[in-house]
Amino acid sequence: MSDPVTGLFLLAVLFVFLAGGLWIALALAGVAVVALTLFSNAPVGLVMATTFWGHSHSWSLTALPLFILMGEILLRSRLSEDMFNGLAPWLGRLPGRLLHVNVLGCAIFAAVSGSSAATAATIGKMSIPELKSRGYPESLILGTLAGSATLGLLIPPSIILIVYGVATEQSIARLFIAGLVPGILLVGLFGGYVAVRAWMNPGLIPKPDMAMSLKEKLWEARGLIPVALLIVGVIGAIYTGIASPTDAAALGVLLSILLAVLSGSFSRRDFLDALLSAARTSCMIAFILLGAAFLAVAMGFTGLPRNLAAWIGEMGLSPTVLLIVLTLFFIVLGLFLDGISVVVLTTSIIMPMVMAVGIDPIWFGIYLVLVVEMSQITPPVGFNLFVIQGLTGIDILRIAKAALPFFFLLLLAVVLITLFPGLVTFLPDAMSG
Template identity: 45%
Template sequence: MISDPLILSIALVFIMFVFLLSSIWIGVSLILTGILGMLIAENHLPPVLSIYDKIGDLLAASMYDSLNSWSLAALPIFILMGEILYKSSISTRLLNGLTPWLSFIPGKLLHINVAACSLFAAISGSSSATTATVGKITLDELKKRGYSKSLALGSLAGSGTLGFLIPPSLIMIIYGVLSNVSIGKLFMAGILPGFLLATLYSVYIMIASSVDKSVVPTNNDKYSLKDFTHSLKDLFPVLSLITVVLGSIYGGLATPTEAASLGVLGSVILAIYFKSLSFEVMRNALLNTIKTSVMISFIIVGAGFLSQVVGFLGIARAISEFIGSMGLSPFALILIIGIMYVFLGMILDGISIVVMTLPIVLPIIQLAGFDPLWFGIFLVFMVELSQITPPVGFSLFVIQSISGEKIEYILKATLPFFILMIVAVVLITVFPEIVEFVPRYMTAK
């Protein structure tokens, strides 16, 4: 039997990857890893009950503790809001409303992915939903008008990840529940980094279109004052919904769960207003919400059990002490952790990365003096990177299914935006005020 916590942690990581690579459900993999960890370290456990009693008690307790959170109630509600918007015609109207306003910027409609993803992310909270919704609308249209296919695919892949960063964000809700960090403050902290990343994408598109004139068609679309006025009819309802959802949170008028409920109500009202709500739309939205919520909940339960085992066996404490004894500077530590997350992003989805690593990484981060609120945004960036990191980049799969292009071509198109995301991570690390300014300002008010 293994008793050394560091050796045990290496064994658990190896076991976990074996399960994950064998295509077993992620939640099951996490639970099995925890069970085997306790069996391996049986002699290291207090001899009060049999090992099977300990496993059963710990599994039951972790299931209850992991899901017994009112904050977690916001998760399925935000998912439902995004599904209603995705299934109805509201997202199409969003694109149509943005088109005239982007026609005079260098790169023209290539900015449509950045703008549309940013706005849809603010009412969806899901990266895959944002990528799929915007991609289905924009890719064919950009291709018909003669825009660069590579730049269109790359900007969609990069901008689609904003669904995790721009609040409301499913990843932020999960992180807040698992780390006991205020979800409202996490939402506030994501505003400036989200704006920063979207700006970097747009600046790159402007530079690329200025250097290579072929990425933009030579014909100039002209829009009259009537076109601009008419576009507001499509933009105003969506912007109003964003204002209601986020404004109620930032203004202290509603909790994230209550704001999510307002978002669902607002999305239903908009769908009725635009005459796009039907029994089939609601049925599919509810079914997809149930499937996604149960999947995420199962992963959270598995991660909760594994985190209990990690704490029970003293692994987190041992790893924290080991890294602390290495004498790494805070920046060297965050660099190592960042590289670890990029590697994990090659084989795991974003939610799994958060729930699997947080029990071990968060104590180390706090020991090094980093603010858990700041680390939450840093972690969201790492999850965004995982969305466009092969071979398990969910956004890459979504784009491939939409465009029909080979994954190699999509990867090449996505590389510049992957690099820009790393630049944004460096900026928030060197200047943490980018993350902390809005929560501090709103709290001070």
């Protein structure tokens, strides 16, 4: 059996497992067993045991449950409400007015949660009723929330960047730094779209509230101080090299508990709920990563990634053509799988091809997250769409339609970082140099 046919066969086996309702982690491990049994002479049980043991005590991976716990704590506190009240007075005069609170609120919360779904739930719970009551159009409320919540995947500390870094053995700190400028770029694109829509159709946006004095604005902005302290404490510790991502995550948990308690809205019950929810999510991701690690090792024994990379190299595809093909592939895959699953499913096979054509793995990590962000707002498995549907009860297709312009803005961001790779690589190169 030729290598491309072998690859298609194993892919078909994976989809059969997934279509049968098998957990993603078990499906990945099942494909690994099939690959080792049919296409290698390696002892399946021994390879599985050593892989699971070797990948279950990664120090880099310990940042993951800590950042998840930090997001869960913030989700249950009133800090997001304070953040909305602090931003609103400063944005009321911009084209699009309070819709920018969705964009900037998601960007700020993304910088302390690392999760797209948590960002959508936290900001949406507070902004949707507020914006509806003021007469803002439903499509723009839902679209800005669904699109901007994807920033939780990119703006550090990003959970999916930790997963990518562990899966590909790249520096998580460098990935975090690389995600900063593209994150700001997306905030600019989303805010620009809102402004253009407001300019084109001024009747869409309600009239501004009564003007506030500078003193009143500054007083309302006091609610931003706790969140700013958390961002500076966590992200600043990583960027300055004072702490590793894992150390910074531990600091973030302590600061988030302190701020949530001081806000007066965080009880012992909330803390236990946050712990339980973070444990569930962390175990799910860790289980998927173990299955993916086993598959990656199995692929190594079969020689399939190496041979496929050589085969693609012989085809003479330019990096640009390869990226176009991969973008289409990831968009299709994202229709059926969540972002973390897409990353762990594909990295073991895709990375040799990417390295073969000379693409920087740090740059590719940011590119991959941007493409995966699109899957968060595309049915049938768009996590952000499900979160917003749960908050509003609105049909998921209506939410997807509202989020469609932001899908194309994410695609534009992919084009921009491809044309100007320095947007991704400049900061990590500068800080390591």
